[in-house]
Amino acid sequence: MGNSSLQIIAENVSVIASPKTWIEGGAIQQLQTTAKLPGMHRVVGMPDLHPGRGYPVGAAFFSIGRFYPALIGGDIGCGMRLLKTDLSIAKISLDKLVKRLGNIDAPLIEQSDVWRERVRSFQLQDSGFEQSLGTIGGGNHFAEIQQIIEVFDQDIFSAHGLDRKQVMLLVHSGSRGLGGHILREHIDQFGHLGLAEDDTAAIAYWQQHQQALDFALCNRRLIAERICANLATDAETVLDIHHNFLSEVSIDGVRGFIHRKGAAPADEGLIVIPGSRGDYSFVVQAVRGELASHSLFSLAHGAGRKWMRSECEARLKQRYTAAQLSRTALDSRVVCHDKGLIFEEAPEAYKPIDSVITSLQEAGLIKVVAKLKPLISYKTSGGCCV
DNA sequence: ATGTGC
Numbered sequence: 001m002g003n004s005s006l007q008i009i010a011e012n013v014s015v016i017a018s019p020k021t022w023i024e025g026g027a028i029q030q031l032q033t034t035a036k037l038p039g040m041h042r043v044v045g046m047p048d049l050h051p052g053r054g055y056p057v058g059a060a061f062f063s064i065g066r067f068y069p070a071l072i073g074g075d076i077g078c079g080m081r082l083l084k085t086d087l088s089i090a091k092i093s094l095d096k097l098v099k100r101l102g103n104i105d106a107p108l109i110e111q112s113d114v115w116r117e118r119v120r121s122f123q124l125q126d127s128g129f130e131q132s133l134g135t136i137g138g139g140n141h142f143a144e145i146q147q148i149i150e151v152f153d154q155d156i157f158s159a160h161g162l163d164r165k166q167v168m169l170l171v172h173s174g175s176r177g178l179g180g181h182i183l184r185e186h187i188d189q190f191g192h193l194g195l196a197e198d199d200t201a202a203i204a205y206w207q208q209h210q211q212a213l214d215f216a217l218c219n220r221r222l223i224a225e226r227i228c229a230n231l232a233t234d235a236e237t238v239l240d241i242h243h244n245f246l247s248e249v250s251i252d253g254v255r256g257f258i259h260r261k262g263a264a265p266a267d268e269g270l271i272v273i274p275g276s277r278g279d280y281s282f283v284v285q286a287v288r289g290e291l292a293s294h295s296l297f298s299l300a301h302g303a304g305r306k307w308m309r310s311e312c313e314a315r316l317k318q319r320y321t322a323a324q325l326s327r328t329a330l331d332s333r334v335v336c337h338d339k340g341l342i343f344e345e346a347p348e349a350y351k352p353i354d355s356v357i358t359s360l361q362e363a364g365l366i367k368v369v370a371k372l373k374p375l376i377s378y379k380t381s382g383g384c385c386v
Numbered sequence: 387a388t389g390t391g392c
Contacts, residue, residue, distance in 0.1 A: 053387095075387050107389090131389070139387050180388050 005047075005362035006291060010035065015045035016295055016363045021355040022306050023049055030056040037194065039066040041256065044295050046263050047359035048304025048351065054192075057262040057305075060298035064256040068194035069205055071259040072246055074183045076209055077216025078141075078174030079242035080264075080301070082272045082283070083224055083235040087167040089147055094333055094375055097145060100231050101335070103381035104143075108134025108222055118225070122218045125211050132176035133215075134222035136378070138338075140302075140345065143227055143378045144170045144274070146281060150371040156285050157369055160238055160270055168372060169227060169235060170274060170281065171220045174244065175212040182208045197257070209246055216242065227378075238283075239270045243301035251293055263298040266365065273356065275303045277377035278328035278347030282357050282368055289364035299360060303350040313343040320346075328374065336379035345379065 007015040009028060013035045017023055027049045034055055035043045040063045048058040052073070061071055109116045109130060119133050136143055146168040151157050186205060195202040217240060228235050243264045248257055264271045266286035274281035286292075286299060307315065316325075325342050326334045336342045343349075360366045 073387075078387080129389080137387070138390095141387080174387075177388060177390095180390090184388095 003291065003363055005359045012042045014294070015049060016291070016359055016365065017045070017047040017049070018355065018359045018362055021047045021359050022351045024051050026051040027056045030054070031059060034061060034071065037063070037068060039063045039194070042296065044298065046298060046300040047356040048262065048300040048302055050305045052261070055261065058300060059261055060263045060296035061259040061261070062251060062256055062296050063259070064254065066194045066196045067202070067246055067257040068192070068259060069183060069186045070192045070194070071261055072209070072244055073261055074180035075174040075244050076179035076182060076212035077242050078244040079216060079220065079240065080272050080274065081171040081220040081224055081240040082238045083169045084162060084238055085167045085169055085228065085231070085235040086233045087231065088165055089167055090165065092167060097231060098333055098335060098376055101227065101376070101378060102230055104223070104226055104230065104378070105135060105380055105382050107131035108226060119222065124215055124218055127178045127211065127215060129176055129178040129181070129215070133219050134226050135176070136173050136223060136380070137176050138341065138380070141173045142277065143172070143223060144277070144374050145376040146170055146372040147375055148370050149373045152368045152370060153285070156367070161236060162238065162370065169224060170272060171223045172274065173216070173220055173223060175216040176219065178215050179212045182212055213242060213245060239272060241265065241268060241271055251296070258296050258298070260298055262301045264301045266292060266295070266297040266299050270369070271299055273300055273302060273353070275353030276347040276350035277332070277334055277345060277374055278330060279303060279350070279353045281372040281374070282353065283370040283372065284357070284360070284366040284368050287365055287367055291363050291365060295363070295365060299365060300356050303353045303356055305349060306351050307349040309344045312346060312349050313340070316343050316346055316348060330373055332374040333376045334379070335376065335381060337382060338380050341379055
């Protein structure tokens with residue numbers, strides 16, 4: 001049976017996207033180039049697919065016998081953490097929350113002895129990047145206060161302890177400088193050739209990769225704790241999912257490696273797929289349908305960029321001032337005192353999240369559980385004045 | 387993406 005959300009590009013290259021989903025030609029080209037790497041057996045673009053530095057973002061790659069650290073990229077362990085706070089929607093004021101949130105950009109270990117001890121309590125392996133723990137970083141990373149505005153599957157919703165009356169917190173960050181450092185050292189030594197699975201360097205990479213995953217997970221947890229402390233609330237974690245990582249798996253009895261680059265796993269429980277700061281986010285459950293293995297047990301990780309960062313300011317500054325961009329069409333607040341980022345991360349720079357969710361739904365890969373509306377998107381309090 | 391590269 002055909003599926004309008006499955007686009008076959010070549011024998012081992014496909015994209016999960018409805019015909020109306022924005023897919024850049026350059027991203028397809030990168031996908032095809034990647035498919036030709038030695039040992040590469042299948043590549044799949046997700047509906048949020050877009051061009052990256054050499055390799056596409058929003059895709060999963062399955063190789064046999066060797067793997068490619070460059071495909072995972074520099075932000076090893078980047079991911080999403082979703083929490084249900086103790087704040088009740090009915091009682092909050094957004095202006096007050098923005099004020100209470102304050103500035104969360106400085107190193108957490110420098111905030112107090114209590115925080116320093118808290119960071120130490122995770123007993124992370126020494127990395128040299130400890131001062132980045134508890135900080136969001138730049139680019140597309142953010143923390144967002146959200147409200148659940150629609151529930152599509154009450155059973156799954158309740159089973160995960162979700163509650164429409166409670167304020168939600170979403171944290172998107174990764175391994176900061178650590179992952180980049182690991183990739184750079186790898187590339188300096190091996191270029192883009194990848195590693196044979198039984199090479200001693202492969203064992204070393206696995207160790208460093210794990211360190212970055214641990215660091216990134218801990219970072220998101222610390223960011224959430226820091227935000228909750230500022231907001232004088234507590235929170236329960238609903239999910240925490242990496243979308244940049246390598247895993248060793250068997251697909252249809254064939255052992256190999258799934259590289260996920262901006263792709264959420266479909267086999268680790270509930271997933272959140274956020275839209276841009278001016279769009280909704282969706283909590284979804286993966287469905288093990290016909291296309292589950294074809295799509296390498298992966299899902300989109302967000303809306304996906306539509307415009308390159310470098311072109312955003314030129315395209316938008318005629319239409320909006322930076323100050324206007326600190327409010328969105330959904331009436332949410334944007335905390336981003338960095339003039340470059342405010343344009344680069346404008347809602348217009350991203351695909352409509354609807355097209356991404358619909359594509360996954362039509363492909364039979366997800367069941368939509370709930371829809372969340374942004375209230376406050378926090379990027380940074382530093383940088384240039386806005 | 388990046389306690390950032392030319």
